[in-house]
Amino acid sequence: MESSSKQLADRFREVILHGTFIANTNYRQELQGLSLSIANAKVGTLNTIATIAQHINYYVEGVLKVFDFRTLDIKDKFSFDFKPLTVQSDWDGFLNRFWNNCEQLALHFEKLNNEELDNVFVEEKYGSYLRNLEGMIEHCYYHLGQIVLLKKLAVSQ
Template sequence: MTTAQQLAKHFRGVHFGGNWTNSNIKDQLADVTLEVAKTKVHNLNTILALTFHMGYYVTGVLEVFNDRPLLIKDKFSYNYPDITTETQWKQLIDTLLLNAETLAQHIELLTEEQLKQDFTDAKYGNYFSNINGIIEHTHYHLGQIALIKKILTHKN
């Protein structure tokens, strides 16, 4: 298995399962209602905010793989749209997962040389570090979602 294929496997694992943590985005969000997703716990981000945030970065990185400029900015990564229906909430999840699989398909095709190349600009590091970073970032927020979900579903 190439390095790129291994990265794609880990990227898929955090989104769809089959990783060491035995937790993934798809399963964690499968039974989360919009009401739960929007419920604030202390000063933490909501599950909705975290879901949008993760998808924002996946979409931004995917744009680069589609030969478009890197336009995402940290300051906009929590600017999610007003989601008022279960359908809109499920669409947000479905879009995140669809984009994650599409990005994984791009990742697994990278060569060893491409993994070493600058990710749009030297200041952002190389492809390897950015892909590894988005995997770490997703695991971090997955953990937050799992904890927030436990808090909200075990209140009673």
């Protein structure tokens, strides 16, 4: 029987790296090979695809630090503040970092046992590791839907 942590890791990989079960797509499928002009395309007052992808990576990097250093240094108020990506190589480099960060986080997920999944995530107010990891997966799906729609709108402009 597959462990709960392995299932979480697989669900996270599915939404980011290679799955299609829930949304029939994933971040890598939507973003790999996407031009920076489409990633940066403004649709009204909405966030760009690039900003949303960086937003997700912001949280991934923040949670990675929890696994490495046991501190949570990210703040929601800064989760959309990024230096603009101005050349294609910046976008491509960001995507490679994003994929690597996500795989590293999935590896951390896999190492947790059931007791650790129930442990407090940094502080009591954040709940358990399980709650936060499931929340991260749901957050990724939420923004994946936005990316799919923004991509369709940007391409049709």
